[in-house]
Amino acid sequence: MTLPVPPPGAGADVYGVNRPSLADARTALNAVYGERAAAALWPVLLERARLTGAETGSPALERLMEAMSGHHPVTALCARSLTIRLYSYQRLSAIDETDRSAE
């Protein structure tokens, strides 16, 4: 079965860090487990998260991160990283938006 390639994250980056996406999750798993093992793991995580892999946006990523958190402890660490990246992106975006509005 050929799974769709996750689309890249949408929107502007914040200080060089983009809004994390499903593609970033897949890239992280490739880096940690290697492409072959990650390719086997990916559909398992998508099924647990009830995703097709083509979704965009933070809600899909949050469902995937939840599925990753319940998987192997190392996969859960990858989810923790993605969570920190997502929260950092959201928090700094919000702070900068507030600062711009105040100017």
Next chain:
Amino acid sequence: MNTDLSSLSGLARLTEISRYDLAAPELRTALDDVARRTAARLGQPISLVTVVLDTAELVVGSHGPLGWIAETGGAPAEWAFCAQLVRDGRPYVVPDLAADPVQHDNPVVFRDGARSYAGIPLVSANGHVLGGHCVVGVEPRRYGEADLEVLRRGGEEALALLRRYRDGTAEAG
């Protein structure tokens, strides 16, 4: 900032990190105490105990005003000074972050005001760099061997605490 995260994703290192119960509240309290003592000994406003994951830094102990990092619990690895400790496996000292060719464009520097950094790696018994113990200043500062020795002593305390929260059951797969 350093955008090369390739050396952070080693499976053996992450497997070692996964063996620690980093969410234990008692561990956090104890590591906060280590950070508080190190900050006081070195006269710096901020001290951290960190674990560097594959793409982010997790703050597991801290002292001082961390701003938004206190809310997120960490930072993307591109912005994490302690990620360099994993890349190199040795102390990392930047007397003037704003003038540093690697760190000057790091938002923690030009946006949040960090001006100096000194950190030592936290190395597990089996040789993996888990993260670091560091101080961050808001003024440029030169750090000497005596300062690094203070950090090493704090790092040894942090590692001893972390070992209490390690189990030997997790296996990668």
